[in-house]
Amino acid sequence: DQQVKQNSPSLSVQEGRISILNCDYTNSMFDYFLWYKKYPAEGPTFLISISSIKDKNEDGRFTVFLNKSAKHLSLHIVPSQPGDSAVYFCAASHNNDMRFGAGTRLTVKP
Amino acid sequence: NAGVTQTPKFQVLKTGQSMTLQCAQDMNHNSMYWYRQDPGMGLRLIYYSASEGTTDKGEVPNGYNVSRLNKREFSLRLESAAPSQTSVYFCASSETSSPGEEQYFGPGTRLTVT
Numbered sequence: 001d002q003q004v005k006q007n008s009p010s011l012s013v014q015e016g017r018i019s020i021l022n023c024d025y026t027n028s029m030f031d032y033f034l035w036y037k038k039y040p041a042e043g044p045t046f047l048i049s050i051s052s053i054k055d056k057n058e059d060g061r062f063t064v065f066l067n068k069s070a071k072h073l074s075l076h077i078v079p080s081q082p083g084d085s086a087v088y089f090c091a092a093s094h095n096n097d098m099r100f101g102a103g104t105r106l107t108v109k110p
Numbered sequence: 111n112a113g114v115t116q117t118p119k120f121q122v123l124k125t126g127q128s129m130t131l132q133c134a135q136d137m138n139h140n141s142m143y144w145y146r147q148d149p150g151m152g153l154r155l156i157y158y159s160a161s162e163g164t165t166d167k168g169e170v171p172n173g174y175n176v177s178r179l180n181k182r183e184f185s186l187r188l189e190s191a192a193p194s195q196t197s198v199y200f201c202a203s204s205e206t207s208s209p210g211e212e213q214y215f216g217p218g219t220r221l222t223v224t
Contacts, residue, residue: 002151002152004152006152031209031210032209032210033210034210034212036215041217041218042217042218043114043200043202043215043216043217043218044153044200044215045214045215046212046213046214049210049212051210089152089153091152091153093209093210094209095209096158096160096166096168096207096209097155097168097169098155098213099152099169100152100153100154101152102150102151102152103152
């Protein structure tokens with residue numbers, strides 16, 4: 001059962017515009033949410049996280065929003081840059097159980 | 111600082127063969143993890159080691175064994191490989207196993223079982 005879903009396999013945006021990546025989860029026990037970025041032939045790298053007691057966390061160009069009632073989180077990248085082109089994975093954890101979404105491939109066009 | 115290293119990078123096995131995937135980290139992290147990634151799916155946790163001397167099953171442990179050799183090294187063994195184990199395997203480490211803790215990933219091992 002996929003407890004974390006990223007329903008958009010791909011997203012294309014223009015350089016300088018906002019990228020919004022979405023993620024839905026089903027397990028209300030999850031209490032931490034993370035975003036990882038992955039380039040081809042490399043392992044994922046951590047981007048940003050949020051705990052369930054918050055609804056927003058910012059780090060530079062990256063902001064994660066959490067809507068617990070809707071079991072939905074989103075990652076906003078503003079402004080988007082060509083170097084942001086990668087696969088983005090959403091992950092949710094409770095204790096030592098971390099579940100990942102299938103990923104969204106972001107392409108930022110110059 | 112190499113971070114998390116994995117060997118080999120690529121491997122082809124025949125059904126029934128065995129092999130061990132090696133992972134090492136030089137960040138003095140306490141916790142280590144093994145994941146597999148299949149097309150159209152996210153990473154799935156196979157086994158983890160919250161601290162040296164302990165190992166626990168993750169979401170998909172069947173067909174695998176692990177050894178936490180010391181604080182630095184965490185190996186994954188396939189005793190009798192099956193085509194369903196064709197995947198990309200990632201090792202990761204984190205300072206602790208606290209929820210939400212950032213994990214550092216190795217570059218992956220691409221395994222094909224024929």
